[in-house]
Amino acid sequence: MGPRRKRPPASPPRAAPLLPWHPCLPAYAAGILAVAFPLPALCGLLLLALFPRPAPGRPRLLALCLAFVFGYAAGFLAMPAAPKEVPACVAGRKPCAVAGRVAAVEGRPGGRLGVVLEDATVTEGAAGGAPLPGKLLLTIDRPAFRPVPGARLGVTARVRTTGGFDNPGGADFAFSRRLEGIFWRAYVRGDKGQVALLAQSRDGPARWREALREKTAALLAAREAPDAAAQAGRAMVLALVFGDRAGLSAADVDLVRRASLAHTLALSGMHVGFVAAMGLALTVFVVRLFPGICLRLPRPHLALLLTGPLVAAYCWLGGASPSLMRAALMFAAFGLMLALRRDKALLDGLFLALAAILCFAPLAAYDPRLQLSALAVAGIGVLWPLPRRLRGNAALARVTRPRVTRPRVLAWAGGILWASICAEAAVLPLVARLYGDVTPSFWVNLFWLPVLGTLAMPLALAGLACAVVPGGAVLGGWLLGGAAACCQGLMRALDFLAGHGLLPVAAILRPTWPEVLGCLGLLAGLAVALAGGRRATAALAASLCLLVAPTFSRVVVDLDGAVRLTVLDVGQGQSVVLELPRGRRFVVDAGGLYGDFDVGRHVVGAFLTDGRPPRIDAAFASHPHADHVKGFVSLLARFEVGAFFDNGGTPEGALAAPMAAALEARRIPHASLAAGDAIDLGDGLALAVLHPGPDDDRSGNNGSLVLRLTRNGRGLAVIPGDAERGVLSRLAASGAQLSADVLVLPHHGSATGLSRRFLAAVSPRAAIASCGDTWAFPAPKLVAFLLKRGCRVYATRSDGAVTVTFPAGAAVPVVRTRHDAGEGDAETPFAMAAGTR
Helix, strand or coil, X not given: CCCCCCCCCCCCCCCCCCXXXXXXXXXXXXXHHCCCCXXXXXXXXXXXXXXXXXXXXXXXXXXXXXXXXXXXXXXXXXXXXXXXXXXHHHHCCCEEEEEEEEEEEEEECCCEEEEXXXXXXXXXXXXXXXXXXXXXXXXXECCCCCCCCCCEEEEEEECEXXXXXXXXXXCCHHHHHHCCCEEXXXXXXXXXXXXXXXXXXXXXXXXXXXXXXXXXXXXHCCXXXXXXXXXXXXXXXXXXXXXXXXXXXXXXXXXXXXXXXXXXXXXXXXXXXXXXXXHHHHHHHHHHHCCCHHHHCXXXXXXXXXXXXXXXXXXXXXXXXXXXXXXXXXXXXXXXXXXXXXXXXXXXXXXXXXXXXXXXXXXXXHCHHHHHXXXXXXXXXXXXXXXXXXXXXXXHHHHCCCCCCCCHHHHHHHHHHHHHHHHHHHHHHHHHHHHCEECCCHHHHHHHHHHHHHHHHHHHHHHHHHHCCCCXXXXXXXXXXXXXXXXXXXXXXXXXXXXXXXXXXXXXXXXXXXXXXXXXXXXXXXXXXXXXXXXXXXXXXXXXXXXXXXXXXXXXXXXXXXXXXXXXXXXXXXXXXXXXXXHEEEEECCCCCCCCCCHHHHHHHHHHCECCCCEECEEECCCCCHHHHCCHXXXXXXXXXXXXXXXXXXXXXXXXXXXXXXXXXXXXXXXXXXXXXXXXXXXXXXXXXXXCCCCCCCCCHHHCCEEEEEECCEEEEEECCCCCHHHHHHHHHXXXXXCXXXXXXXXXXXXXXCCHHHHHHHCCCEEEXXXXXXXXXXXXXXXXXXXXXXXXXXXXXXXXXXXXXXXCCCCCXXXXXXXXXXXXXXXXXXXXXXXXX
């Protein structure tokens, strides 16, 4: 035997090049996005064109431009047209009778149902039914029964448009509903007889699915009252199998979100992956029992044959939601690439699935769930081989070092952790933009995902399969109980971690679209480098410019010396943001709605962190009513707050405890203000407190802080909270200086704030009502009085957020409003008030 030859060191593996059509897919998607966001989409196309395309057959710039044009045409044709006319009862904000067919049903936390009605008709009084264009989203609280898709419902409710929360940098809720063809919304109580079943569903599969859900819920029902963790465990089983989260409480959902696991409660590609893993395990079992089967059917084909029906059945159980169907399509594409023996099946399958999805459903490009799942898969596909490539580039001495055998458990845990890191790195820019906070607890995946994927879901699906077999209910109940016990243990673990401060949530700067695009460009450049391609120098330089340009723009804005007052659209509530020179920000009230929707996090916080760090120099609570202070619960817990001031009243309901806990935990200075106090803001700016006095009741509207913002003695704005006519008239009679360019209308523009003496003393040129569509605010007689005095009146209900810019010096202030299209409109209703007041 001759001497053994030493093997040359292994060269680092290289990724297979992209197929020629792959670069055209992002250009096509950018064209779809250009229908609503033209400038970001065009910048994305230009950035894509800067990446090198050296290989023969790669698309040239003309091909990318054509793909962009085709995408724009597809998105434009698929975009649902907004209704041109609003029914009379909707415009009049009066209750009316609505009848429609159920298109979809979603179980929501807290026992609520979200029901989409299509082919709806609306009736007011004795008038005949008129068709309601588009779809209606019906929120049913405390439902008496659960409707089935295909059934016909009749409801009595006030129908509203889907608009609202129209603020700069915030989520466009109306546009996201428009993508689904939903233009109307309504809220009803099932226990008050506001919902009636007019006709049973004729959709057989939907009725069978609902029967399975009810049977599963019955088998999971406890004989004795369970504690919160046990109840959450049972509810999680229904969420994992049917996507029904009605049994979960808002606290359960928030706990899971804090652990960076919110995606595990919404049926998605991860759950399809769990089911596919069960199919692969079944394939291994069959091959061991019948080894000869691989001689007739290759193992990849056998795996697809056994896994496909399981995935299809799970999609049906989950209600065939768009996210599940997209995940199933991705699974089919991955399977096809494996069958074709593509060495990069993950990325090739991803591109193939996305191409199919965007061709048949172009508007899916706007869905953040698809964006996040695509980025996560791409991140895993690109970054997963990185450690091996780094080892391949090491010195020869390290290559020849003997290998150390690692336990399989450690290798498996390391694989889960590395996959989580890869996915988190890819989606982080978009997650930061969408949600405005980070939960650095992805390490929880190390125990959560294995238990969920290898125990809870297999037990739940096996229990459901046994339950439908005659005589198998007992075994099915035991298996479902085992799945619930696993979920219960997971929830108890999260509760333990949260109790010991191991699930922190930090608000962060929400990057603007140039910064998001720049981050994604840098990640794409890294992917090109790892694939062994040419350096994308021009693309990386452009990405860096996009990343840093907004920072310079913010510096210029902060140094212009202007003062900006923004009355945010928070629905029926109030929140006013003051932006002062050098980037200082003050918040007067933070809104608040009934129910579980967190206005502080999703509306006020989203505006404050739009390209800015989560910092408030001082916060003011005008009075302790929930529609003014509920949003502070989230802001105080997540933001850096310099000081918190109130009127001395105790927040109503259950708000006092969390607000006090946040103030104490974050060590935020807290003080109560009264008439005569003044806060020096620097740069000639001051905030004077005009009310309440020492003898006023601080618990109600008439205990509100009345604040006046001045600059070098000139009145810029008066913010009177919910103070009513008696207080306002008394304040005007006291001789206090009240004149100001802008008045935030007291009590949301209600007639209770109509004090002619007070309005004459302020003599504003612009008045802003912070109001929702619950009542007819601002009051018509209040508007008429102001218009006669030459004052322009704005309302967040119709105008969205209203921003008044007071330039440095004696320049005329400018008002900017928001419109349904999300564009600003600049006005100067101050021509008569240009002089110093």
